[in-house]
Amino acid sequence: MVGAPSSRTPLHLGGPEKNAPGPTVAVQHLSHWYGKGEMRRQVLQGVDLVIDPGEVVLLTGPSGCGKTTLLTLIGALRQVMEGSVRVFGQELCGSSRAQRQELRQGIGMIFQGHNLLRCLTAEQNVQMGSDLLPSLSYRARRDQAREWLRAVGLADHLNKLPHDLSGGQKQRVAIARALAARPRLLLADEPTAALDKQTGREVVDLLKRLARDQGCAVLMVTHDPRILDVADRLVQMEDGRLWQADASGGSMVEYGES
Amino acid sequence: MNGFWQSRRIPLSWLLLTRQPARLAVALAGISFAGILMFMQLGFRDGLFDASVTVHKLFDADLVLMSPRTMSSIGMAGFPRRRLVQALADPQVKDTTPVHWNLLLWRNPQTRATRSILAIGYEPTDPLFLDPSLRSKAEVLNQEGRVLFDSLSRPEFGPIAEWFRQGKVVETEVDGKRVRVGGLVELGPSFGADGNLITSDETFLRLRPNTPPGSIELGLIRLVPGSEPAVVAQRLRKQLPKDVAVYTKKEFEEFEKNYWRSSTAIGFIFTLGAAMGFVVGCVIVYQILYSDVSDHLPEYATLMAMGYRLSGLLGVVAREGLLLAVLGYVPAWLAGQGLYALIRSGTKLPVAMDSQRSLLVFMMILVMCMASAGLAMRKLADADPAEIF
Numbered sequence: 001m002v003g004a005p006s007s008r009t010p011l012h013l014g015g016p017e018k019n020a021p022g023p024t025v026a027v028q029h030l031s032h033w034y035g036k037g038e039m040r041r042q043v044l045q046g047v048d049l050v051i052d053p054g055e056v057v058l059l060t061g062p063s064g065c066g067k068t069t070l071l072t073l074i075g076a077l078r079q080v081m082e083g084s085v086r087v088f089g090q091e092l093c094g095s096s097r098a099q100r101q102e103l104r105q106g107i108g109m110i111f112q113g114h115n116l117l118r119c120l121t122a123e124q125n126v127q128m129g130s131d132l133l134p135s136l137s138y139r140a141r142r143d144q145a146r147e148w149l150r151a152v153g154l155a156d157h158l159n160k161l162p163h164d165l166s167g168g169q170k171q172r173v174a175i176a177r178a179l180a181a182r183p184r185l186l187l188a189d190e191p192t193a194a195l196d197k198q199t200g201r202e203v204v205d206l207l208k209r210l211a212r213d214q215g216c217a218v219l220m221v222t223h224d225p226r227i228l229d230v231a232d233r234l235v236q237m238e239d240g241r242l243w244q245a246d247a248s249g250g251s252m253v254e255y256g257e258s
Numbered sequence: 259m260n261g262f263w264q265s266r267r268i269p270l271s272w273l274l275l276t277r278q279p280a281r282l283a284v285a286l287a288g289i290s291f292a293g294i295l296m297f298m299q300l301g302f303r304d305g306l307f308d309a310s311v312t313v314h315k316l317f318d319a320d321l322v323l324m325s326p327r328t329m330s331s332i333g334m335a336g337f338p339r340r341r342l343v344q345a346l347a348d349p350q351v352k353d354t355t356p357v358h359w360n361l362l363l364w365r366n367p368q369t370r371a372t373r374s375i376l377a378i379g380y381e382p383t384d385p386l387f388l389d390p391s392l393r394s395k396a397e398v399l400n401q402e403g404r405v406l407f408d409s410l411s412r413p414e415f416g417p418i419a420e421w422f423r424q425g426k427v428v429e430t431e432v433d434g435k436r437v438r439v440g441g442l443v444e445l446g447p448s449f450g451a452d453g454n455l456i457t458s459d460e461t462f463l464r465l466r467p468n469t470p471p472g473s474i475e476l477g478l479i480r481l482v483p484g485s486e487p488a489v490v491a492q493r494l495r496k497q498l499p500k501d502v503a504v505y506t507k508k509e510f511e512e513f514e515k516n517y518w519r520s521s522t523a524i525g526f527i528f529t530l531g532a533a534m535g536f537v538v539g540c541v542i543v544y545q546i547l548y549s550d551v552s553d554h555l556p557e558y559a560t561l562m563a564m565g566y567r568l569s570g571l572l573g574v575v576a577r578e579g580l581l582l583a584v585l586g587y588v589p590a591w592l593a594g595q596g597l598y599a600l601i602r603s604g605t606k607l608p609v610a611m612d613s614q615r616s617l618l619v620f621m622m623i624l625v626m627c628m629a630s631a632g633l634a635m636r637k638l639a640d641a642d643p644a645e646i647f
Contacts, residue, residue, distance in 0.1 A: 077563060077644040104643075105565030115560040117270075119277035124268050131267050132565055138266035161277075181564065 022089055024185050024217040025051040025074055030083035031240075032069055043069050045240040046083070053184070056208055056218040058228060061237035067221045068189060070237070074219065075107055075187045076100035088184060105132050108178030108216070110188040110207070114170040116162040122149060122173045123158040129180030148176040152206060168199035175207055179214065186211055188220040192227060204230050271577035274550065285546040286586045289623060292539025293590025296532045296619045297611075298597055303528035305601065305609035310449035310518045311511045312608065313376065316387045319355075320487045321345075321494065322510040323477030326503040330517035331376075332450040334359045336473035341502045345477070345494055350485040355384040357476035358462045358469070361451060366416035367430040373414055376451035377405075377432065379462025385480070386456075395441045399458040404440035405432070410606060411453025418442075433465050447606050449518060477502075532622075539626045543582060547634035551575060555641050563643035572635050579631030583624045590623070591616060 032044040043066040051057050059067050072078045073085055073092070077100075080093040087103060095103075108129075116125045126145040133141065149158055152172040162170055171191055178186060191207065192200030204220075204227045211218045220231075228234060236243045275282050310331070323342060327335035342354045358379035363372045380386050382396040398404050407428075409419035419442055421428045428439040432455070445454045463469055481490055487506045494504045505513060519525045551558070558571050594611060601609045 072644045075563070101562070101565060101567060103565075104563060107565070109563050111560070113556075115556060117554075117557045117560070119273045119554075120268065120270075124273070127268055128270075128561065129564065177564075 023050045023052050023086075024055075024088065025049065025219070026084075026086040027070075027074065028084040030070075030073065030080070030085060032066070032073065032078075032081055043240050044073075047240070047242050049235065049242060051185075051217045051219060053217055054212060054215045056211065056230060056232045057220070057235055058231035058233070059219060059221045059235050059237060060223065060228070063223075065237045066240045067237050071187050071189055071219065071221055074185075075109060076103045105181065106184050108181060108183030108186040110171075110174050110178050110186065110191045112190045112193050114162070114167075114174040114194075116170055116173055116177070118162055121159045121161055122154060122165065122169075125162070125173055126176045126180050129177040132181045145176075145180055148180050149173070151210060152176045167194050168196075168203060171195060171199075171203050172206065175203065175210070179210055179216070182214065183216055186216050186218045188218065188222075190222055190224070191220065192222065192224050197226060200224060201227065271574050271581060274554065274574070275578055275581055278550075281546065281550070282585075285543065285582055286589065288542030288546070289539055289582060289586025289627070290589040290593065292535045292542065292626065293587055293619055293623050294593045294597065295535030295538065296622055297590060297594035297615070299528045299531035299535060300615055300619065301594070301598055301601065301609045301611075302607075303525060303532075304612075304615065305607040306449050306524055306528075307515045307518055308609075309447070309607045311514050312446040312448040313378075313451075313454060314448075314507075314511045314514055316389065316445060317478055317507065318385050318388045318480065319478035319507050319510075320481040320485075321479040321491050322505045322507060323479065323498075323502050324505065324510075325475070326501070328475070328503075329521070330450065331359070331448070331514055332361060334475040336470060336475055337477075337502045339472045339474045339477075341498055342474070342477040342479070344498060345479055348490060348494060348497070350481050350490045350493075352480045352482045353385075354480070355380055355386055355478040356459070356474040357386070357478060358459055358466075359475040360462075360466060362433045362465060364415055364453065364455070365431040366414065367418070367421075367428065368416045371414075373452065375411070375415065375432070375453045375455055376448070377462060377465065378454065378456045379459045379465075380456075382458050386478070392443060392456075395443060396456075398440035399456070399461070401440070402458075402461055402464065403435075403437050404457070404461065405437045406441045406443045406456040407439045408445040408447075408454035408456075409442040410444050410446045412447055412606065415453045435465050437461070437465070446608070536622055536626055539623065540630055543579070543627050544630035544633055546582070547575065547578060547630050548637060550578065551634050551637045555637070558638060559641040559643045559645065562641060568638065571638055571641075575631050575635050575638065576628065579627040580624075583620075583627035586627075587620050587623050590619070594619075 027047055027049040030044055030047040031042065033040050033042050035041050047070060059070070061067055073080055074087060076087065076092055076095070083093065085092040088106060090103060092100065117128065120128065123145050126148050127141055130136070130141040130144045136144070146158060149155060152175055154169060154172055157165060157169060162173070165173065171194070188207065192204060195203060208218065208230045233244070323337065323345065325335035325337040339356050342356055345351055346354060360377055361374045362377045364375040365372050382399040386392060395406055399406065407418045407422070416430070418428055418439055422439050422442055429436060431437070443456060447453055481487060491504045491506050498504065561571060562568065598609045598611055601607060
């Protein structure tokens with residue numbers, strides 16, 4: 001199959017569009033609740049988190065501790081209730097639906113399931129990502145989509161439909177699609193969950209390398225202990241609070257209080 | 259680069275439809291079916307209304323006199339022939355033709371069964387129809403008991419035209435009196451009459467001996483060239499007594515069509531039939547689009563998470579509706595052509611695919627598809643990008 005990302009292809013896809021000064025993501029005292037009245041349950045309790053441009057942050061923790069909620073809040077998919085979330089310097093608390101939708105164009109997302117469009121070929125799926133760049137011609141966007149598929153090692157599978165691709169290949173198409181929109185922030189929710197050990201490793205390495213080439217910050221939620229070493233920084237969540245783990249994975253400090 | 263290349267995108271609506279050929283086929287079959295139903299019902303309706311004036315259209319007349327008691331061609335009342343002579347006093351009137359018009363019983367010479375046929379009686383030397391070929395054929399009518407038979411009449415009247423062309427002497431009874439077919443004409447059946455025959459006024463009076471003397475059913479008036487029929491009609495209405503009604507030829511045809519339209523259930527029935535087709539089509543297209551949106555909900559949510567606007571996705575569904583309308587209309591139109599040919603040969607009604615009806619049905623299909631798409635779009639609001647993680 002496609003080799004490990006050692007076969008580096010030079011990419012000339014242009015970097016991110018001029019980084020705003022300051023951190024890519026700045027979360028302060030973020031709290032979030034689900035439900036109403038008696039059933040109201042707090043899922044995030046005063047979370048603080050900063051992600052700098054180009055940084056790869058891994059978020060781990062037991063299921064149900066609020067990781068995905070944090071991801072959807074940073075991804076501008078949910079309304080922020082309390083606290084502050086700034087993405088690319090823009091405050092999300094109190095933002096309108098249209099503002100969030102526009103902000104999302106700068107955020108790439110990779111899901112647990114690949115969520116590819118079943119009726120589109122691999123190339124067309126990636127192009128759905130590059131179609132969000134309004135300044136390019138159709139041909140340029142299509143060439144870019146091909147370039148990205150080549151970068152993820154799927155140059156021979158341009159015209160295959162998702163159900164003809166293996167799990168790892170689909171996840172690679174999803175990565176290419178997310179990066180094709182030239183995001184400055186990439187959010188990934190357990191991208192390796194459906195993959196075997198080796199494929200998972202390959203996908204994560206690829207993700208990290210391509211994100212780094214683009215100067216794109218990455219926040220990845222994962223349960224997978226085998227991929228923790230790709231992180232620049234490891235953050236652990238428990239009961240709606242964040243803890244920063246040091247690289248050795250030993251002692252923990254409550255994040256943001258240090 | 260021009261604007262097209264800048265704004266060109268993946269044709270998502272097209273791909274959503276065509277990558278599921280089975281579903282697309284069902285959708286197109288449904289839309290076509292609805293379209294065919296509408297074509298058929300509207301075709302029948304218009305065809306029947308048109309057919310009610312097949313003979314009316316043939317008359318060589320600018321103005322027509324009728325009794326005010328006449329409601330339609332199947333129940334013509336008589337009026338005094340004198341009125342036609344009075345009309346001649348108007349300087350704009352060139353000449354006139356008095357016409358007898360009634361439904362009589364024709365006996366099929368083969369099966370001996372009787373059936374009512376429209377009989378037109380006139381003075382054979384007068385002009386009657388716009389078609390000049392009648393003039394020479396009419397000479398035979400000077401012999402008493404001769405009729406010209408309409409070869410386009412329904413076959414229930416017997417193989418008259420066939421026998422006549424074979425050179426046989428075709429004799430039968432009309433209202434119990436013996437007549438002989440002296441020639442063939444081509445008029446066409448109308449809504450009120452399945453067949454037609456033309457005869458001289460003398461023969462007509464022999465067939466209908468109870469007709470009051472000096473009473474006619476129709477008076478054809480021709481005007482001198484360059485005169486305005488509506489103006490002369492207005493003048494005649496003032497001059498002539500109230501026992502006669504004056505129509506222009508156009509009004510004469512409309513009067514007859516209007517009878518069938520308003521005084522019978524026919525118009526309502528066929529309009530209702532077309533409406534049924536419309537509703538059935540709506541249900542089918544809505545089902546297809548709704549299940550399409552439901553099936554792709556996670557994909558739509560993904561697109562929204564990627565930063566696509568809800569309005570853009572609504573556009574995808576709307577374009578799906580538009581594509582379905584266009585793709586479904588083409589087979590419906592073709593099938594409609596075939597059906598009309600079938601109706602023409604089966605019923606001899608003048609049903610044809612005219613541009614007005616083509617456009618009407620297309621608009622109905624378009625409205626049907628777009629309305630269904632609009633309803634299916636509401637389902638898109640369920641696509642919550644926060645739910646897909």
